Amino acid sequence: MIECRWDGMTMSDAEYIRKKIAELEDELTRLKELTSDEEYFKVRSEERIAMRRRQMLEMKKRKLDTISLWGLYGHEDMKQFKSMILPVFSTSTGAPHDTMTEAAMMLSYQIINDPNKIYSRIDNTTIDHLAMKIAALEGKNIPELTEGLMVASGMAATFMATMPFLEVGDHFVSSNRVYGGTEQLFNVTYKKMGWYVDWVDAPWSIDEWQEKITRETKFLFVESPSNPLLFVADIPELAKLAHDHGIPLIVDSTLASPVLMRPLEHGADIVVHSVSKIMGSSGRAIAGVIVAKERIVTNVDVLAENFVTKVKGGHFRNLGPCLHPPSAAAIWDNLNSLPVRVRAHCERAQQIAEFLEGHEKIESVNYPGLKSHPQHEIAKKLMKFEDRTNGYGYLMSFKIKGGLEKTIKFTQSFNFGVQVTDLGRDYTTWIHPYTTTHGQMSPEMKKRAGIDENLIRYSVGLEAAEDAIKALEETLSKL
Ligand SMILES: Cc1ncc(COP(=O)(O)O)c(C=O)c1O
Numbered sequence: 313m314i315e316c317r318w319d320g321m322t323m324s325d326a327e328y329i330r331k332k333i334a335e336l337e338d339e340l341t342r343l344k345e346l347t348s349d350e351e352y353f354k355v356r357s358e359e360r361i362a363m364r365r366r367q368m369l370e371m372k373k374r375k376l377d378t379i380s381l382w383g384l385y386g387h388e389d390m391k392q393f394k395s396m397i398l399p400v401f402s403t404s405t406g407a408p409h410d411t412m413t414e415a416a417m418m419l420s421y422q423i424i425n426d427p428n429k430i431y432s433r434i435d436n437t438t439i440d441h442l443a444m445k446i447a448a449l450e451g452k453n454i455p456e457l458t459e460g461l462m463v464a465s466g467m468a469a470t471f472m473a474t475m476p477f478l479e480v481g482d483h484f485v486s487s488n489r490v491y492g493g494t495e496q497l498f499n500v501t502y503k504k505m506g507w508y509v510d511w512v513d514a515p516w517s518i519d520e521w522q523e524k525i526t527r528e529t530k531f532l533f534v535e536s537p538s539n540p541l542l543f544v545a546d547i548p549e550l551a552k553l554a555h556d557h558g559i560p561l562i563v564d565s566t567l568a569s570p571v572l573m574r575p576l577e578h579g580a581d582i583v584v585h586s587v588s589k590i591m592g593s594s595g596r597a598i599a600g601v602i603v604a605k606e607r608i609v610t611n612v613d614v615l616a617e618n619f620v621t622k623v624k625g626g627h628f629r630n631l632g633p634c635l636h637p638p639s640a641a642a643i644w645d646n647l648n649s650l651p652v653r654v655r656a657h658c659e660r661a662q663q664i665a666e667f668l669e670g671h672e673k674i675e676s677v678n679y680p681g682l683k684s685h686p687q688h689e690i691a692k693k694l695m696k697f698e699d700r701t702n703g704y705g706y707l708m709s710f711k712i713k714g715g716l717e718k719t720i721k722f723t724q725s726f727n728f729g730v731q732v733t734d735l736g737r738d739y740t741t742w743i744h745p746y747t748t749t750h751g752q753m754s755p756e757m758k759k760r761a762g763i764d765e766n767l768i769r770y771s772v773g774l775e776a777a778e779d780a781i782k783a784l785e786e787t788l789s790k791l
Pocket residue numbers: 465466467468491493494535539564566567585586587588589598599600
């Protein structure tokens with residue numbers, strides 16, 4: 313007699329089959345009681361949503377290491393898809409609809425959260441699992457549920473998280489310590505749409521944020537830590553300020569990753585990431601994500617509840633910045649070891665930052681783990697591993713004594729890692745922001761944002777810190 317597993321008990325196959333038949337009969341009776349197709353599909357959709365909520369809440373009880381590895385892809389999914397590894401559903405469309413009613417209800421978003429049965433521009437099983445994994449990581453320590461939306465890039469994430477709030481003539485306030493692409497999006501593209509940004513030049517000053525908020529302000533935006541100057545925002549204070557004005561705080565938390573900081577825990581409403589960075593550290597994909605709480609503070613009433621679902625079924629569907637399923641699978645794999653990798657990056661980065669800070673050819677080093685960093689105390693409070701020890705990330709920047717001339721010399725002779733516009737890789741990468749990532753910024757804006765000619769951005773990889781230090785020493789000693 314074959315032994316079967318049933319609800320954790322071992323029983324004979326005859327008993328198993330009897331129990332299964334009884335269960336199916338119950339289900340049939342229940343379904344017969346439903347009066348229409350419509351009601352049937354609605355109930356099924358609600359059941360699915362309830363199940364997902366339960367799974368998300370269960371997931372929160374686990375540690376970050378476990379969430380990063382498993383996400384919500386459990387034994388039932390493995391059995392359904394006959395694969396222990398999350399399959400790549402590299403398809404335009406999912407399973408056929410059972411009836412015309414179901415098709416109509418799905419396409420009018422009366423049935424949601426069934427990624428197996430929808431067009432991949434809107435949802436897809438592989439992508440959905442990735443979104444749930446990241447949403448579970450970001451929402452780990454908050455009582456509310458979180459929902460995630462995967463998009464084609466970090467830029468698309470910033471766009472999709474911000475544009476739903478804006479009408480012509482609207483305004484928002486942003487830290488000027490942002491990635492160059494974000495500056496261009498807000499200053500150039502948004503201006504064309506009639507959406508106006510007011511930059512905060514001293515984003516550590518809550519007073520300056522406060523002064524720039526007007527009646528037309530729809531949200532506050534901050535990148536923390538920032539690329540490439542590593543400004544660290546006091547997120548609890550900023551969230552309080554935003555909420556006092558009835559508006560949300562949106563945080564680009566790319567450089568911290570959910571392993572070191574989860575802005576929603578500190579009061580933020582929406583978090584965005586360039587998933588192309590450490591979350592997708594192998595560098596096989598470009599991607600972005602938005603994660604929001606179920607309820608957010610906003611003066612745009614229609615967006616207050618289920619922001620992500622609304623964006624997904626609305627502007628995201630209309631604009632089409634969807635992720636490619638094989639990219640989602642590559643990132644899923646990278647996330648499996650995220651907490652372990654982040655710790656290794658942080659240990660190396662701290663050693664390298666301390667070495668650089670003590671070097672005579674270096675003017676200054678920006679790394680939140682250094683006591684000299686202006687927001688070191690805030691970073692100490694907000695950037696922590698799950699065991700409460702601090703970690704300050706993989707990115708730093710430093711200025712070379714002797715201005716542009718010596719900086720060019722450095723770039724010509726430094727042969728460790730790779731000179732590219734990229735960061736968060738397993739490999740060390742570095743670049744000269746003034747002429748590259750922030751090259752399109754006006755000289756005035758560069759000055760305001762602190763992007764100086766002698767600045768090098770340095771993303772610490774997984775090579776041994778000793779090797780990186782040796783290479784830096786060799787190059788710097790010859791300047
Ligand atoms: C902090 C930050 N946010 C957003 C982006 C944009 O991300 P992506 O290149 O994935 O569009 C970047 C890219 O470097 C970044 O560093």
